[in-house]
Amino acid sequence: MxxxxxxxxxxxxxxxxxLAVVSAEExxxxxxxxxxxxxxxxxxxxxxxxxxxxxxxxxxxxxxxxxxxxxxxxxxxxxxxxxxxxxxxxxxxxxxxxxxxxxxxxxxxxxxxxxxxxxxxxxxxxxxxxxxxxxxxxxxxxxxxxxxxxxxxxxxxxxxxxxTHWNLWMSCTALLSRSQPTADDVVLASLPLHHVFGMSGLMNAAMTWGMTLVLQSRFEAAEALDLIEEHRVTRFSGVPTMFLDMIRQGVGERDLSSLRHVTSGGSALPPGVLEDFENLIPSATLLEGYGSSETTSSVCVNSSRARRRPGSVGTPSWGTQMRVVSDDGTPLPPGPEHVGELQICGPTVFAGYAGDPDATSAAFDGDWLRTGDLAWITPDGYVHLVDRRSNMIIRGGRNVYPAEVEHVLTSHPDVAEAVVLGQPHERLGQEIAALVVPRRPTAELSTPDRTQLLETLDQHARQELAPYKRPRQTHLIDSLPRTAAGKIIRPAARSLLAERTVDPA
Known part of the structure; x- marks a missing residue:
């Protein structure tokens, strides 16, 4: 049984x-x-x-x-x-x-x-x-x-x-065990429990290890920081937008020294956020990981401050294998020059899609799950994500990975978030466009401020990117459309871009 x-x-x-479960009511x-x-x-x-x-x-x-x-x-x-x-x-x-x-x-x-x-x-x-x-x-x-x-x-x-029961059990034991959990830990769950990150990575993990689970019905940065102080929270997991909001909020007079283990997932962590968050809460170590619904939440993660690698989502959990393959399915050797589709095999890989045998068949290459993510792997097993295969932009016959351009844009100190999208172009096929969320609300930016910021970002991109990767259109907005789990909704982002875009042809 x-x-x-x-x-x-x-x-x-x-x-x-x-104490098992704590909420505002009971x-x-x-x-x-x-x-x-x-x-x-x-x-x-x-x-x-x-x-x-x-x-x-x-x-x-x-x-x-x-x-x-x-x-x-x-x-x-x-x-x-x-x-x-x-x-x-x-x-x-x-x-x-x-x-x-x-x-x-x-x-x-x-x-x-x-x-x-x-x-x-x-x-x-x-x-x-x-x-x-x-x-x-x-x-x-x-x-x-x-x-x-x-x-x-x-x-x-x-x-x-x-x-399966086995998928869920292995997800909250094999991976979490690398971070030395104890039954005295207190977990703050600000992520929605209906999503796999909150359900498996937080709720199931807390119940399996006998931790106390503090529930926040909906994430709000100031309240989350209050809950960390009030309940002496030791563990917190979130998506990058949560950490950005907490950094903007600031600690104030709160004592957050109980917090020690923090994980980020859902989307790539923008440059500077890790350092800013750890400066905000020095007791905490922020570690980036990777997973999906099909892998029962996180399937690899940076295991400690000493062993983490900037730009990497870490190494696979126990029993999990990862590889990258070429377009024809040939496994590729390690190294950044060998980018291919990331495939995963292991005890947390899902059983299939309910009522959809065709989608289930398409999701697998033998025993290997096709993730649809492009990546490369170091010789010692650290996974570096490049982008979703479906997000790739082909400009004039050259591949452009939006995640790389987004990384450059968000490395600028005046930028909080960015999404890069391909726009139809008569001659090139696609052109590069960007939606950028400044660290200051756009309402606080005068017209000269906006113009200067856009010019500064263009110059920054010219310095950091090959010419064919540089956005030709950049628009400032206050927030990006996201799911409850923090993932950017690209169709909605495209609609926002279309409202602001002139014909690039």
Whole structure:
């Protein structure tokens, strides 16, 4: 018998009075959390759901999410967390894709788009538990699908990635063990729990290792810093925009000396952010990593301050292999001159896409997951991401990787973020354009200030980039469109660019 819900049960037995979950409204020990989970699992069984059925969640980052998630697993069901703010179209697509038989919400209200699906409230499940939740965990095998995670859908309709109990267990043990976790750690979860980074990298990891999980329903920099001080948080994970916001906010009079282990993912960390954040909180070490829904969150990371490599996302976790291959699938040797598609093989690689065998087949090269990311690897195994293959711009027959140009733009001290996109060009095929977020709000920049900044950035690009890589159009904006997980939504960015662009032909 193997069921990820054992993570909570084990700590409830060994450290029942250890604080498990903390929110602005309530706090539960592991014994109290286990009791809620057992009762909710009993309610799910009483509702007629059978092992293997899929139950969707439409819940905010809250103790109720934690209870519902593990109750679904405990009952032998498959959990499918959805963003609670999804549109009716997104709800219909998600529920249809994962084949959900029921949906759990806070109060049992029916989200628009859920049609005739059975909708359950968490309180109702607990109150109508068949036997006060006294039943033991439902036996599952490591290969059984535990969770269905909806991909970010930044370039199209979201797919439903199926993660097994074994995938999830290995994700929060093999990788996290490199950072010497202890049961006395306190984790701040500001990332949404319906996303794989928050679900696997934070919630599952905290419950597996017996850590205290402090929940922030929605990230806000000042509140996050307050929570770190109040609860003596030792671990925090986020996306680059979070660290930028915290740096802008400043520490003030807070004592944040408890914070020691910090990880960044979701997108590339802009130059200077690591140093600025560690200057802000000297006790903390900020480490960059890499992962995806299909790899059950992080699959490689820089393991320590002493061993990290600037510009690298680190080395693979235990049991994971990574390689880069050419367009014809030939494995490439190490070195920056050998850029190819990054492929991954290991215990956290997903089982496939629910209801989409064609997409599943296309995602694999034998046992290797095709990531769609371009990368190169050092002789000693450090992975350097170059860009998404689909983001590559071909200008006059030459390949331009937007991530390289973005790195140069964000290395300027007046720039917080940037996205680089290809624009149609009659002669060259594509031309380079950029959307730039200044460190100062655009409302504070006079017309001369804007003109000077644009001229300065053009000169900076001329110094740092080959001529064919230099943006020919640069526009200043206040923020970039992002998913809840911090990834740039490129179609939305293209729309913003189109509103500001003159015909480059």
């Amino acid at each position: 193997f069921n990820l819900a054992m993570a909570v049960s084990h700590t409830a037995q060994t450290r029942p009075h250890r 706090s539960w020990t592991f014994a109290e959390l286990e009791d809620h989970i057992r009762r909710a699992a009993g309610g799910l069984r009483n509702a007629g759901l059978m092992p293997g059925d899929t139950v969707a969640l439409s819940l905010p980052t809250s103790p109720e999410f934690v209870v519902s998630y593990y109750a679904v697993l405990r009952a032998g069901l498959t959990v499918a967390p959805m963003a609670p703010y999804s549109s009716a179209r997104e709800v219909r697509h998600a529920l249809g894709t994962c084949g959900a038989r029921a949906l759990v919400t806070l109060d049992g209200s029916r989200p628009e788009g859920s049609d005739d699906l059975t909708v359950l409230s968490l309180s109702g499940l607990v109150e109508h538990s068949a036997d006060d939740g006294a039943e033991s965990l439902t036996a599952r095998s490591p290969e059984d699908v535990a969770a269905v995670i909806f991909t970010s859908g930044t370039t199209g309709a979201a797919k439903a990635a199926q993660l």
